[in-house]
Amino acid sequence: MERDHVDRMLQAWTDRDPQLATEPLAVAGRILRLARFLDIAIARGLTPLGLSFEDFDVLNTLRREGGGPVRPSALARAALISSGAMTARMGRLQNRGLITRTGDDGDRRAVQVSLTADGEALATRALAAVLDADESVLAPMDAASRTAVADGLRTLLVPLEHSGTA
Structure with a gap:
């Protein structure tokens, strides 16, 4: 080898x-x-x-959560980032017309975030690009090897996630 x-x-x-x-x-x-x-x-x-990984993550977390409306705090938890980082990312994405922020009917102090049609389309294209990139790196491995590596990494990650240290 x-x-x-x-x-x-x-x-x-x-x-x-x-x-x-x-x-x-x-x-x-x-x-x-x-x-x-x-x-x-x-x-x-x-x-x-025209996307950073961080902006991709917000768009596709929102897309994975159904496109919205979602509270920014829930979106930040799902994306595993702080609410401050989420606010900055949402500002960039809103300025590009990829998301909207609207008032929450149930709580006038809160906002809801949703993908726009352009945001949904870009999120779809971006996810395809990321999956292609992942595939390009993983190409030398067959399916059985990928499964074995994924299982081994899960064995490492589960206790770390439960410990709350990461």
């Missing part, structure tokens, strides 16, 4: 300090590098659409 950057890094650490327990880096280092490659591929897919 061909060696990657992490293999070379681990070998360098073994050469430098043979007693150092570097086994966790074999997985963690690859997860971090893979995340960076995915970030780059996704950014390339979204750039022609």
Whole structure:
């Protein structure tokens, strides 16, 4: 099997300090590098659409939640971001005509967020671009390998999500 950057890094650490327990880096280092490659591929897919990943996330979280109307606080929770970050993103998206913010009939102090028709169309195109980017990175893996990796990552993520530390 061909060696990657992490293999070379681990070998360098073994050469430098043979007693150092570097086994966790074999997985963690690859997860971090893979995340960076995915970030780059996704950014390339979204750039022609004029979207950052953060704006894509808001649009498609809203789309996944049914398009609206949704309270910004619920949208922020679903997107796993702070309400302050959500407010800034909503302002950008509203200025582009991709979302609307309207008063909440049940609470005059609150607002509701909805996708516009343009927002729905762009969210659909953006999701296709992100899925294409994901596929381009994952292409070397067959279906069984993808399932095994997804299961292994779930094994790591579930206890972290339950601990509330992330």
